[in-house]
Amino acid sequence: MIDLHERLDELEADGLRRRTRLVDGPQGPHVLLDGRPVLLLCSNNYLGLADHPRVREAAADAALRLGVGAGASRLVSGTMTVHRELEDRLAAFKGAGAALLFGSGYLANLGVVAALARAGDVVFSDALNHASIIDGCRLSRAEVQVYRHCDTEHLAWLIAQAGDRGALIVTDTVFSMDGDIAPLAEIVELARRHRLRVAVDEAHATGALGPGGRGAVAAAGLTGEIDVIVGTLGKALGSYGAFAACERATAEYLLNAARTFVYSTAPPVPAVAAAGAALTLLEERPELVDRLAAAAAALRAALAREGCDVGNGSTQIVPLIVGDAGTAVRTCELALERGVFAQAIRPPTVPAGSSRLRLAAMATHTPEELDTAACTLAEALCAVAS
Ligand SMILES: Cc1ncc(COP(=O)(O)O)c(C=O)c1O
Structure with missing residues (x-):
């Protein structure tokens, strides 16, 4: 002990x-x-x-109208309208077919990575990825090949070694402790060539980079080219929670397979409403x-x-x-x-x-x-x- x-x-x-x-x-x-x-x-x-006064007001107003807690996982007690509305807006903001809310960025990465890879697969992960991605890799039970930070030559070499077991490349877009940006275009190109999925974490890019704060993926002209984009509501958007933006079918899959969505209470109502108000402010300004x-x-x-x-x-x-x-x-x-x-x-x-x-x-x-x-x-x- x-x-x-x-x-x-x-x-x-x-x-x-x-x-x-x-x-x-x-x-x-x-x-x-x-x-x-x-x-x-x-x-x-x-x-x-x-x-921000409008963000505070949105949280307070939602709490007064709808209460605070979501009560349970949405698969148990249902999706509240505030959650659905924010998901639709976030999907449009990220240029994706759908979005799925998670309790936090940590939970989103854990759930997404572990849902997109399983035992026998190989996941390729940047050496400086956030702890939540590292833990998602662990939860997946896949073999994890860590490539040198932002080194796409090393990544390509590891992909070649993995043969047909390669499943997923996962990276922060803006690295949380270094502030540099992943080579997204090269990563997407490698993924296409080797038929791999790509999941990215836009925790520090959502609201901070790209046209209207749409993130590093949008800034790189790669909207629609990434399988899953995780974004957080607790950083530039000033609230708490996170989302995965992806194709509708992928969201449907995550809703079934991401354990941190399935087995966790939906984000609290005031936090969701506050993030919605922050998104409106971002769109207006x-x-x-x-x-x-x-x-x-x-x-x-x-x-x-x-x-x-x-x-x-x-x-x-x-x-x-x-x-x-x-x-x-x-x-x-x-x-x-x-x-x-x-x-x-x-x-x-x-x-x-x-x-x-x-x-x-x-x-x-x-x-x-x-x-x-x-x-x-x-x-x-x-x-x-x-
Ligand atoms: C890159 C990155 N991803 C995910 C997270 C986790 O997000 P959250 O704070 O919403 O759990 C963080 C935050 O601290 C982060 O820096």
Whole structure:
């Protein structure tokens, strides 16, 4: 039996113990964190919609009219109209025949991957895919071949080795801890050539990239070319939950085979209504996506001016890689003391030796705030290094 205290002590000694911090008030660009006002630079509330008045109102109104809980899995107590309406809108938004809601992005990836592959199949998974995809692979019991990050030559080689057992290629589109974008066109081309399915996770691309925030698949001109697109409602759309967008027949299959859909209560009504309101806002104000891109570019430029290596990504997620877990934690604490909250990300979320501050720009950050934050972060990095 694991000695839990001993295990916690080990994590502490390795600089890997995690704790949550207390936020007082909504998730805006500024928060009161453990009682201290700070600039929030690590939230996935990219468009600032989590506390938008219309999003709040939609949640409150839905709760008053329809209640809160969905009661059961939809296969048991039925699909409520709010769920169906949002699915139809999300399908149209992603240019897909259908969409199926899941309780969260974690549950969506778990359910989708495990439904699309089974024992005897081979799944090809990018080395930096999100934990929920990794766990979906495990649940599928398929053989998993992990290809080097974004390396389509390695992927092609693994596909050739697998012969006719290849079933599925799965990848984040925007990688959650690195902010770079998967080579989607090459992946689709390989999948077509070898008759494989492709599932992608647009958790950090939905609402953030592509025309009107339709995602990295749309940005790459690949709408209609991907078997299943997972998107989340808890990040740019400011609510909670997730969806899989796909052909109608695939959705029908997932409804039967995705265990996290079948055996889990449908998402709560206010969260679904809130996501619907966020989607309406996004449709009405596509400039929010441009504003996010501008904030991302401003943050990257300000950090580069301060001499920080921000890699060659272009999205709103900017990794400041420091290497060692302890260094990442100390840098985070120092930046916090100076009013900037950028969470340290350590193994197992990222590979050993690549601990980092994972920065996330928001459409609601001003260029001045991002300039000051870059300066603060550079000072903190410098102080910890010396
Ligand atoms: C790439 C990616 N996929 C899936 C998830 C899980 O989404 P959710 O937070 O809705 O469970 C996350 C989030 O944290 C993520 O970063």
